[in-house]
Amino acid sequence: RDFNERCAQCSEVNWGLTDGGRFYCRSCHNVTERTREVVNTDFISNTRVQTISNVLRKQEKTDGGCEWYVCEGFQLVLKKQAEALEALGVCPQMKDEILCNFWRCYLQKSKQAYCNRPAGETVKALSVCDSSTDADSELERRSLLHMLSVSESEGDLQTDCSFASSTSKVSESTSLCSGSVDGSLYLMKNQKEKLRMTMPMTLSFCYMALLWLREPMTLSDLLRFVVEGHVPYLNVFQHFPEKMKLCGLDLKIFCVESWPVYEEVYNKMLELAAFLDLPRFPDITDSCFLHPDMLCIKYLMEANLPDELHNWTCRVVKKICVGEVDFLTLVPGNKSTRKVKYDVLAAAVIVVVLKLLFLLDDHYEWLLSEFAEERNKNNKEGGPYFEFKKWYKVIKCSLDVEQKKLDEERAKYLWRCEKPLFYSAKKKSKVLKRRRMVVNLQNQFGKLSGSVQPAEKPNPSSFQLSWYEENTDGSCFHGHSLKGILQEKCGLLTAMNPDYWLCTVKLCTEKLCGHLAHYREVDFPQSYHFVLRLFSFLLRIQPSYIHDEVCVIEHKLFNKKVCKKPKYKTTLRK
């Protein structure tokens, strides 16, 4: 191939290939460390157009490793995630077509592959003992070390087990390379303009593909599946092929130490969609799962609320026009439209409806409940009337139990993977020793835990709370009627509650403080907080996100009244 470097020994350019795939100089039989790139069918699409850089890598490749690039790693991650999603029921199209194409597009746009050699960039890996360093690479190395030592104050595996080691930090870190060819480059250069790939971004890719296909999986569902382990994320690099060795900086790239945050994944997705110059996404119509009318059904069921509430949610949706196709469909790059978080929107709509019907000011809803109770006594035919109090008791009980379980699970989370990682070969023995000790201790105390089996991964399910009408204990409220809290006016059933209170009179400017409203539990009624807490649990996001959305909806709903500018309190007459 085009290996044009001069031989180190005889300065000739006369190369051949050994059996092991290494180049050797035909003149002096000097064997180099350069290997011909192995076309590996393990990688999905291995069409690297670039040639390999021509810097000698002095790091031993005796462990049978091969050269690999960071984006290849990410490719594998995406592949695994797509497979998992397919196993969860997502259509195969996602993996084979959509995600693939998105990824290729990304690689192209970020000039990592599928294009000619990126302008003026030579992929330079840091060598171990660079005796012939020039000023530039020295500078690079120093900045790299600085970054390492700063960010590795948590990542340095120096423990007090590393006895009296007089090796200075500098020389220690110079041996920190990466298993990948461009790991160091990846972390060093400011790649903001090119949207550098990160682990959370893999989820953005997935979600984007799901959205394109309008799959019945919201972002909160996806993230929940990730945390529950159904979609690989934490320690996914374990599944890299043997030959792809991870060490040093690769760990910074591929090792996650925190769960993905909704906002982060969502915003990255938008950025990505714009970066890839994607066109308008497929329409979200009212028959789509992501449409608020549909999602409301799901959430109402999960929240054990009467089906009749659905009429109300649809009315609200219609009134504030959030059910429009143009509103719901994603148009990348369009900065003027506010982007829709389908799950949060649906949850917020339900909250608003509850406020409309029950006021949720810590007084009225209980009064209303008593009233409904009274009416229920005389109610012989048809289903029972919905009583807020009963619902509250049931839900609170379940919610507390589930929340407690969730909290304990979080405390018991195991982050480490089976495969121990080392930053450098030097640390390997220490790391392994420690790993052995950890395993021993875990066993020892595990035995003392009693007969507690490690929790099996819960079966993936779209619903976290289920309620069955068949239960005779009356704990299912789906079929309950709202008649108990409605009244007839002019032949129509309207809410008895005439009042409403706004969560906030004025919305903040998102650009200034990042939020539209600021939620503090103490400032709001407990019932309101309870309802937020419920959906916050179901969606695994902070209550304040839902609160923000509620504020927006309210402002749309009461737009005329709000803009009227009379100086009055925040309670309104509908």
Add this chain to the structure above:
Amino acid sequence: SSHEHKLNFKKSKEVCLNYIQDAMLQKQWKRAAEFLTFYIESLEKDFSTAYMGPSEMIWRIGTEILCHHSHSSMKQFNSFIEQMKTLGVKRYLKVCLEHTFHLLCNGLIDEAYQNLSLAESWRFGEQTAIQDKEMKLIQAYRGLLDYYSWSKQKDILLEHGQNGFEDLSVEQEMHSCFRKAAVNLKEIIKIPGVWDLFVKCYVDLLEFYGDHNEACQVLNEYAYNSKFPANPNAHVYLYQFLKRHGESKKSLISALKILHDIVPSHELMIDFNTMLQKSKKRKKRQLGLEVIFAALDYAGWKENVKAWSCLARQVKQIVISEKHLDWIKQEWNSRKDWWPAFHFSRYLAKRNWQENESLSYEKALVAGILLGKDCKYFKYVSHQGCKAQVKRFRILKKFVNKHNPVYLRISG
């Protein structure tokens, strides 16, 4: 409760630690062990500069759990501790020391001794110098165990002596233990601190081998060296030593003086008062009165017959001699507001009379003098006593009646 949705490694381990702590506080050892298994992996990320890092946490928590868990054995504990020793060089000696304590608490004295010897021979570059304090402690405790062996040998020897045996090997063993113990014990008590047990043992050794001078010096150092923290026990030991060796009253009194200052409620105050009362020096006698009044300020002495009898005797003696009533006045001045309710209430009069006649007798005498014959306490007790036709009460009644004017002078 805030449900933090942002979860990362650090946070999740913090939360885990909270669960462990809760479980331990509620003595749910199985649950604590369960959560500990999930915490343990933070060892692999143990480079925190936090005050207490994961390895120390695990050592301490693990120890607690293994101590209390019903299914854990000594063997398990030992293997756990050995692992902990390798975890942190900076903590090595501390872990050894605590391991030793644990072994001692479980009666495994030989193992404890081995452990200490092993630790003593540990060397680790500059760490050895840094952990100097722990090393000294280790040596001191080994000295203590040597003393213990010595003591055992001594007992064997004495027993054999009684039976007419002579055991040279035991004797030699004993002397060698003595030498080892003495060296280490002497070293540790040089350092300012509280070394009660070590001092006692060392003094015991010295006394046995007849080195009274050294023993006296050691005890004096321990009690009077200002670098050492104020320690009532030091004075007690000195006093006991002096008493054992028949020292003069003067030196005994001076030994107890500081004890009175530090701990006026100490049980030796009775001895102190007794000695002081008998003194020829006026100042000493006055001090005696001071001492006994001060002791009875404390609730623990309320029902102590001996103490009351000391006070009664001295008060009686003063009243009869009619000299130094001002001493009583001075002592009573600061107490007349609260002692009546504290010691001489009618309720107490009844109770004392019912439970302890001697107590009520002594107290009645004091009350009668200090509060006059019309005070509740005296009236009740003397009435009861006379009713029961106990002779001494009649005498008491007469005595107090006779000296009633004294009360007026005191209370004025």
